[in-house]
Structures are given as C-alpha cells and as structure tokens.
Amino acid sequence: MDKIKKLISEKEVKERVNILAKELYSEYGNSELVFICTLKGAVFFACDLLKKYKGDARLEFLRVSSYKGTKSSGKIELNLSISKENIENQNVIILEDIVDTGHTLKFLKQYITDMNPKSLKICTLLDKKMRREVEIEADYSCFEIEDLFVVGYGLDYDQKYRNLPYIGVIEK
Numbered sequence: 498m499d500k501i502k503k504l505i506s507e508k509e510v511k512e513r514v515n516i517l518a519k520e521l522y523s524e525y526g527n528s529e530l531v532f533i534c535t536l537k538g539a540v541f542f543a544c545d546l547l548k549k550y551k552g553d554a555r556l557e558f559l560r561v562s563s564y565k566g567t568k569s570s571g572k573i574e575l576n577l578s579i580s581k582e583n584i585e586n587q588n589v590i591i592l593e594d595i596v597d598t599g600h601t602l603k604f605l606k607q608y609i610t611d612m613n614p615k616s617l618k619i620c621t622l623l624d625k626k627m628r629r630e631v632e633i634e635a636d637y638s639c640f641e642i643e644d645l646f647v648v649g650y651g652l653d654y655d656q657k658y659r660n661l662p663y664i665g666v667i668e669k
Contacts, residue, residue, distance in 0.1 A: 542592060585614065
C-alpha cells in the first residue's frame, strides 16, 4: 500500500456533511428531494449525507467516467442512466465527489436538465476551482482543495483507496 498523507480528516468530513444536511433541510424543508449520486466516487458522501438529511428524499444513481489513472481522458462515458419519470418536475440535487475540470458536471447538468426537473442544484464534496476548463459551479461545496490528486472517502486511484475514511494524497 502506498503511503497516504491525510488532507481532510474523517472528523472534518463528518462535521461538514452534517452541516450540509442541515443547510439543505433548511432550504427544502419537507419538499421531496431527489438526490442523484454519481457512481462510484460519491457513494460514501451520498450515504452519509442522506443518513443525516431529515427531509423527504429519494436516491438515484448515475455512473459516469472520464478518468484513467490520475488523468482525465477528456471523454465522458455514461455507463448507468436514470429514467425521466424519476426526475421530471422534481427538486433534484446532483451529488458529486469532486468537481475538477467541470466537463463531467457540465455533461450531467445538461443530461438532467433535459429531463425537466422542477429545480436542479449541484452539490460536491470537493471543489478544485483552479482546474476548471468550462464554466460551471457547484451550488454547495464541502471543501475547496488545491490541485492535488486525492483518494479516500469514495475517491480512488485505479479503483483503490475508496474505503479510506478520510481524504488524502498519495505520497510519491
């Protein structure tokens, strides 16, 4: 196993996710929310957030990919889709693990917008604003990070390290 330096502790992640759940509930109250989890990276974030969210919620899953190793391929692949009837006229929040160049999120936003949701917002665990190549911003962001390749809490390096309870950087 590689040596991994902690960037954001498990405690910090849990605290911020709890605060986010309260923020979302204060905004949406008892209105039903459809959370769309992007697989595989956002699954830990989605599970923890929904466990703390006190409102009426449904969970849907999408699987998109653009990374090979530590680099984005630039090509977005939709590997698992959702049905329009689950989204149309609903308040929808896309849950992302990380917003980097923005290409994947821009694709997802248009994909969901085409299903005519009542409202659509973007929520990300991590935001790398300095890497943005397209104009897109998250409505909710837990942590802004520098241009680092991170693992843990769902984020991976070639499918490894997702199970770490914190977010870290592989030391070379």
